[in-house]
Amino acid sequence: MKTHPPIDALITRETSKRPYRELFLARYHQQQWTAKKLFTIGIICRDSGLSPDKQWYYCASVNNGTFLGRVGQPKLKKMSEELLNCRFSPDGRYLLGTEHFSGGIIVFDLSRNARAIVIAKPSLDATSHESGWPFGWYPDGRAFWYCQGRDSEVYFRVRTRSWRSERLSAREARQIPLDWDLLDPRFWYAMPVPEARTRESTPDGYYALLPDYAYSWNHRFRLRIQRYVRELPHGEESHDSPAVDRFRYEVLLEDRGGRSQLLVRLDDNETGIILPVAVSNDGKWALWTAEPPLNEPARRAVGVSSLRAVLVNVDTRDQQLLLNESPDISGYVSYLWFGER
Structure with a gap:
């Protein structure tokens, strides 16, 4: 291939009315940009992302909560009063998140009007400014893993068909920060640190x-x-x-x-x-x-x-x-x- 594949980008543009910004989905190919507008956003986002199929966009704010929008529809819809750190599943069907300040695990089924499914409730005694739980998707999008807190050694796997949590063995948990397919940063949050190697x-x-x-x-x-x-x-x-x-x-x-x-x-x-x-x-x-x-x-x-x-x-x-x-x-x-x- 003599020319590079098209390069997609999210581009933001300030408006005359702050803090409103316009969000565009752009493409760079053959030395030229093309772009289409997705949304006008009136909050300051601390975390945001576009689904792999480019059909959904979410953004999260400390003061305003977390919003979700479907590409092609003009408005974002609030889905939580909390700041959620989220990742879309590889197939774009689900949005998985944890409360930034208190942890827990929640998943939104985007094929069913973003129905919320609580997997694990947030911690009531979280004291850290950043207490979101580590989590990540398996590559087929049919399951995800999560850890009960930043310092915990207790890991679970949840399959999307049943939504039941099953505890991982110590060996399975140690493989998470080492597995080739699980280290794609598009699909994990707060990955645990592997054992040091020289x-x-x-x-x-x-x-x-x-x-x-x-x-x-x-x-x-x-x-x-x-x-x-x-x-x-x-x-x-x-x-x-x-x-x-x-x-x-x-x-x-x-x-x-x-x-x-x-x-x-x-x-x-x-x-x-x-x-x-x-x-x-x-x-x-x-x-x-x-x-x-x-x-x-x-x-x-x-x-x-x-x-x-x-x-x-x-x-x-x-x-x-x-x-x-x-x-x-x-x-x-x-x-x-x-x-x-």
């Missing part, structure tokens, strides 16, 4: 952070961002002036057969934080976002900068910077993915 490729004087992933829709490939942090003597780093030469990055393309290829290796003189975005189903194209490096004058002047979207041809390693704005609607591109299934 990477053989860790540079001397550095330690490895947990990797970030982005998957192809068919789960044959994934993009892995591995970040390394240089160990500094106590008190050497200033929070007001972050140290350059502190981070190193590896961008790798992996397949489910265990093969891995290094796409690029960078340090923080060349880039800021890198985050994976998407991989095409044939493994020929990759998307990631990156901040400008700390030593860029514009970055130093403001302290922060918007992410740059980088499109990469895996075979040639050619890179293209995508526009941060769609010229047709002058909006900010927030979410990107390859528009193929």
Whole structure:
């Protein structure tokens, strides 16, 4: 494939009446953007998402609760007074969530007028500012797992046919943060941290952070961002002036057969934080976002900068910077993915 697959994006545009914003579903293909308006949103969203089939959109606010909208219908409908952290099922039929401040598990059946099904009630004694329970979908969308609290070792699996919770064995629970198909971030929330492992490729004087992933829709490939942090003597780093030469990055393309290829290796003189975005189903194209490096004058002047979207041809390693704005609607591109299934 000489040209990349279409790239879909959610784009927001401010209106003259704050906090109202317009949300667009856009497509970037053959160097051109096209877009259609989805909704006008009048709340500040802390969490949001579009279903894989692009038929449903949800957004959640601290002060206003959680809303759901069907694409093609103009208004969002409130489905909870609480701030819910949610993930759509891989088939787009369900929306699974947990209350941000008190946990619990609730699922909405989108094929039945978003009927709410309470799987586990929220905790009455939650004390943390962020107490949502970890959960995630299995890849066929017929079941999901959840954990009763951030520090709990009690895990359950729920099948959508019966909605009954069955406790996982300790071995099954340990596999959750290691299983290839369960690590797609589109389908989990607050993934538990696996046991620490030392990477053989860790540079001397550095330690490895947990990797970030982005998957192809068919789960044959994934993009892995591995970040390394240089160990500094106590008190050497200033929070007001972050140290350059502190981070190193590896961008790798992996397949489910265990093969891995290094796409690029960078340090923080060349880039800021890198985050994976998407991989095409044939493994020929990759998307990631990156901040400008700390030593860029514009970055130093403001302290922060918007992410740059980088499109990469895996075979040639050619890179293209995508526009941060769609010229047709002058909006900010927030979410990107390859528009193929």
